[in-house]
Amino acid sequence: MSDAAASPTPEPARRRGVTRRRLLGAAGAVGAAGLAGGGYAVGAAVADDGPGARHGATVPFHGEHQAGIATPAQDRLVFAAFDLLTEDVAQVRELLQIWTHAAEQLTAGRAVGTLAGNDGEPPEDTGEAHELPASRLTLTFGFGPSFFVVDGEDRLGLARRRPEPLRPLGPLPGDQLDPARSDGDLCVQACSDDPQVAFHAVRNLARLGRGVVVLRWTQLGFGRTSTTSRSQATPRNLMGFKDGTNNIRAEDAGKMARHVWVGADEPQRWMRGGSYLVARRIRMLIESWDRAAIDEQERVIGRRKVSGAPLGREHELDAVDLRAAGADGRPLIDVDAHVRLASQDAKDGIPLLRRGYSFTDGIEPRTGQLDAGLFFIAYQRDPHRQFAALQRRLGTTDALNEYIKHVGSGLFAVPGGVRPGGWIAEGLFARA
Amino acid sequence: MSDAAASPTPEPARRRGVTRRRLLGAAGAVGAAGLAGGGYAVGAAVADDGPGARHGATVPFHGEHQAGIATPAQDRLVFAAFDLLTEDVAQVRELLQIWTHAAEQLTAGRAVGTLAGNDGEPPEDTGEAHELPASRLTLTFGFGPSFFVVDGEDRLGLARRRPEPLRPLGPLPGDQLDPARSDGDLCVQACSDDPQVAFHAVRNLARLGRGVVVLRWTQLGFGRTSTTSRSQATPRNLMGFKDGTNNIRAEDAGKMARHVWVGADEPQRWMRGGSYLVARRIRMLIESWDRAAIDEQERVIGRRKVSGAPLGREHELDAVDLRAAGADGRPLIDVDAHVRLASQDAKDGIPLLRRGYSFTDGIEPRTGQLDAGLFFIAYQRDPHRQFAALQRRLGTTDALNEYIKHVGSGLFAVPGGVRPGGWIAEGLFARA
Numbered sequence: 124m125s126d127a128a129a130s131p132t133p134e135p136a137r138r139r140g141v142t143r144r145r146l147l148g149a150a151g152a153v154g155a156a157g158l159a160g161g162g163y164a165v166g167a168a169v170a171d172d173g174p175g176a177r178h179g180a181t182v183p184f185h186g187e188h189q190a191g192i193a194t195p196a197q198d199r200l201v202f203a204a205f206d207l208l209t210e211d212v213a214q215v216r217e218l219l220q221i222w223t224h225a226a227e228q229l230t231a232g233r234a235v236g237t238l239a240g241n242d243g244e245p246p247e248d249t250g251e252a253h254e255l256p257a258s259r260l261t262l263t264f265g266f267g268p269s270f271f272v273v274d275g276e277d278r279l280g281l282a283r284r285r286p287e288p289l290r291p292l293g294p295l296p297g298d299q300l301d302p303a304r305s306d307g308d309l310c311v312q313a314c315s316d317d318p319q320v321a322f323h324a325v326r327n328l329a330r331l332g333r334g335v336v337v338l339r340w341t342q343l344g345f346g347r348t349s350t351t352s353r354s355q356a357t358p359r360n361l362m363g364f365k366d367g368t369n370n371i372r373a374e375d376a377g378k379m380a381r382h383v384w385v386g387a388d389e390p391q392r393w394m395r396g397g398s399y400l401v402a403r404r405i406r407m408l409i410e411s412w413d414r415a416a417i418d419e420q421e422r423v424i425g426r427r428k429v430s431g432a433p434l435g436r437e438h439e440l441d442a443v444d445l446r447a448a449g450a451d452g453r454p455l456i457d458v459d460a461h462v463r464l465a466s467q468d469a470k471d472g473i474p475l476l477r478r479g480y481s482f483t484d485g486i487e488p489r490t491g492q493l494d495a496g497l498f499f500i501a502y503q504r505d506p507h508r509q510f511a512a513l514q515r516r517l518g519t520t521d522a523l524n525e526y527i528k529h530v531g532s533g534l535f536a537v538p539g540g541v542r543p544g545g546w547i548a549e550g551l552f553a554r555a
Numbered sequence: 556m557s558d559a560a561a562s563p564t565p566e567p568a569r570r571r572g573v574t575r576r577r578l579l580g581a582a583g584a585v586g587a588a589g590l591a592g593g594g595y596a597v598g599a600a601v602a603d604d605g606p607g608a609r610h611g612a613t614v615p616f617h618g619e620h621q622a623g624i625a626t627p628a629q630d631r632l633v634f635a636a637f638d639l640l641t642e643d644v645a646q647v648r649e650l651l652q653i654w655t656h657a658a659e660q661l662t663a664g665r666a667v668g669t670l671a672g673n674d675g676e677p678p679e680d681t682g683e684a685h686e687l688p689a690s691r692l693t694l695t696f697g698f699g700p701s702f703f704v705v706d707g708e709d710r711l712g713l714a715r716r717r718p719e720p721l722r723p724l725g726p727l728p729g730d731q732l733d734p735a736r737s738d739g740d741l742c743v744q745a746c747s748d749d750p751q752v753a754f755h756a757v758r759n760l761a762r763l764g765r766g767v768v769v770l771r772w773t774q775l776g777f778g779r780t781s782t783t784s785r786s787q788a789t790p791r792n793l794m795g796f797k798d799g800t801n802n803i804r805a806e807d808a809g810k811m812a813r814h815v816w817v818g819a820d821e822p823q824r825w826m827r828g829g830s831y832l833v834a835r836r837i838r839m840l841i842e843s844w845d846r847a848a849i850d851e852q853e854r855v856i857g858r859r860k861v862s863g864a865p866l867g868r869e870h871e872l873d874a875v876d877l878r879a880a881g882a883d884g885r886p887l888i889d890v891d892a893h894v895r896l897a898s899q900d901a902k903d904g905i906p907l908l909r910r911g912y913s914f915t916d917g918i919e920p921r922t923g924q925l926d927a928g929l930f931f932i933a934y935q936r937d938p939h940r941q942f943a944a945l946q947r948r949l950g951t952t953d954a955l956n957e958y959i960k961h962v963g964s965g966l967f968a969v970p971g972g973v974r975p976g977g978w979i980a981e982g983l984f985a986r987a
Contacts, residue, residue, distance in 0.1 A: 330842075338918050359751075363683045413762050484635075485772065
């Protein structure tokens with residue numbers, strides 16, 4: 124690429140230039156081989172007629188919005204945050220072009236290049252997903268506040284392109300954040316029904332970014348966990364409760380437009396059709412929770428454990444009635460119950476599109492307790508008026524706080540979708 | 556239980572006594588409800604006719620051998636090592652009885668007790684696997700050398716029952732072991748096609764063991780990763796190579812008897828029908844590997860990457876010909892290729908039953924590199940003549956050593972199977 128000549132660090136740029144030429148050259152051949160071998164057509168619509176069809180399906184990469192937001196949640200998550208190693212905007216732009224090409228291949232169930240090397244070069248794809256279906260892989264890219272400005276410094280010359288809502292969330296009540304699991308200049312959310320496919324994608328994106336970005340933190344998660352048990356329509360979290368009953372439905376275009384998608388009124392054109400991603404690593408204090416009586420657990424959540432019904436109601440999908448009172452005149456749903464404070468339906472409700480995954484990362488060395496909980500991802504138009512406002516409310520009064528800790532946090536601007544022939548966040552780099 | 560009265564720590568024993576009575580009482584009711592709700596019959600044979608049947612199936616807990624050894628590998632692993640908190644053998648025996656009962660329920664797709672509590676007690680099951688099929692869950696229990704003797708001290712009065720092969724493996728070439736990811740007094744290998752089911756099992760076993768054992772380390776892993784892609788018959792590891800081509804077939808009763816199962820010649824009767832489990836956390840130096848040319852990768856392994864064929868052959872299942880030479884007279888399979896040194900077929904080959912799972916545990920903070928690799932589990936009759944002998948050979952000369960590090964290790968004696976009405980390692984506690 125011509126940009127490579129201007130690079131202050133010619134070696135990685137040259138390497139990436141070679142890689143990119145290879146990728147672009149190899150794409151046709153790999154694609155053709157994939158089709159000949161009964162592979163997956165690019166942009167085939169998702170079929171969800173059964174576990175088989177579901178696993179083999181692909182989700183189109185191109186569109187008005189990035190995939191992975193309104194896409195029905197896949198079973199597995201690999202989330203990766205990256206830090207920039209360069210101040211050269213041309214290198215970053217080139218990386219996003221390379222990532223776009225790789226994402227087009229990966230989400231279509233193809234390798235990012237040849238599994239064999241050429242001329243003694245390393246293989247262009249690491250190979251562990253060879254012959255595995257895409258399993259609805261989506262790759263969703265975002266930009267943190269620190270991508271634009273660090274300590275007041277306009278590190279890439281793009282500060283004027285930073286959208287107004289992309290400013291740090293600031294301290295929130297109950298924060299116990301670990302910097303090693305928080306923030307990041309860029310992020311990739313990889314979701315797939317197959318963990319090896321999601322891991323393979325992040326690993327190869329990291330590999331293609333070598334010299335320009337470095338992994339800062341990653342998080343694995345699992346959501347819906349059985350391909351056959353459709354009776355468990357709403358997955359249970361690690362507290363044993365159904366989680367996500369009252370989420371915004373992605374099919375509800377009106378709510379999505381009002382609460383999730385950045386609209387045409389956003390002055391930063393590159394963010395139109397995009398959204399803001401808030402990620403929170405929420406550690407559950409499993410051992411304390413497991414010692415709580417069922418009445419206490421249900422009081423804290425405000426729902427029945429087995430059925431998922433709101434207290435005072437019978438069925439999971441029954442509306443939450445925050446005014447219902449028992450014979451003693453006290454509210455059936457406690458004043459500090461999680462479902463009351465987090466309700467999206469109440470008149471002061473704050474709607475968010477949630478995409479939560481359970482995680483379990485072994486033992487906390489200090490205490491011997493399980494390091495497990497919920498990796499909470501929310502999409503919204505305005506993270507300050509939505510997630511942060513909600514968390515300020517929950518963080519001070521939610522009965523659940525006794526059993527959880529927020530230990531990681533990230534905020535990322537997720538630009539609109541990529542058109543065929545375009546690349547991720549293209550408008551961010553457009554000459555004004 | 557009557558043993559509880561003799562306990563030096565009455566509170567946990569009482570709690571467990573209550574729990575156990577509840578468990579035993581609740582089992583019938585829960586089982587009946589499960590059947591009424593279309594649940595899973597106890598001990599139903601495994602059907603493997605398709606992804607659906609496979610996920611819903613149960614593997615019988617009872618039998619001559621513990622399940623999870625000869626059982627075809629499930630897709631997901633949660634491995635847990637525990638340390639003892641007590642020197643009271645009665646408490647340990649009681650725990651194994653409680654664990655047996657819980658394992659019978661869990662592997663049959665049932666809760667370990669009521670999801671609701673009784674009399675203000677906490678729920679007897681944490682609930683996150685409610686309505687999830689067992690997904691072929693197996694729970695395999697083992698005993699480390701430190702269960703019997705620590706610093707020469709017979710901690711439970713069972714030292715005379717320690718089988719001779721259960722002595723520490725000692726330092727092996729290339730060991731870079733982290734004590735926090737090694738050893739343990741007891742272990743549980745939970746395998747299932749559903750990660751939430753496997754996690755639920757380990758979590759509830761840990762909960763039932765409170766006061767008697769504490770988690771020392773855990774490891775999550777994934778193996779076969781797609782329920783639909785049967786074309787990938789042999790799963791690929793994170794180096795992108797097919798892994799496990801030449802494993803012992805569990806159907807090969809002759810080889811299993813010769814190399815895996817402890818025989819009738821074992822003086823410790825409780826170990827007959829059992830095996831020895833060696834677990835190794837093998838970190839792959841992913842970034843170095845990904846920079847190696849394909850020729851180097853294939854030379855190191857001794858197989859082709861895409862096809863899995865041994866060098867010089869065409870198909871994955873072709874026999875490895877260690878004597879084949881190229882036109883230049885040099886061996887096609889290098890003298891230090893992994894497949895040559897690890898070959899089970901060579902005249903000095905060392906057969907093991909392998910059960911490997913890939914892992915990825917985020918970023919190594921110091922280097923920013925992926926902490927990922929292979930969690931290697933091997934079953935064998937004699938860990939010193941089998942795994943340790945093999946590792947002494949591999950550890951000094953294997954070309955693969957440039958790209959891997961052994962960072963965790965565990966050795967456990969896995970007793971024979973449990974008969975209906977019996978409990979895990981019952982014979983270990985029998986009065987002589």
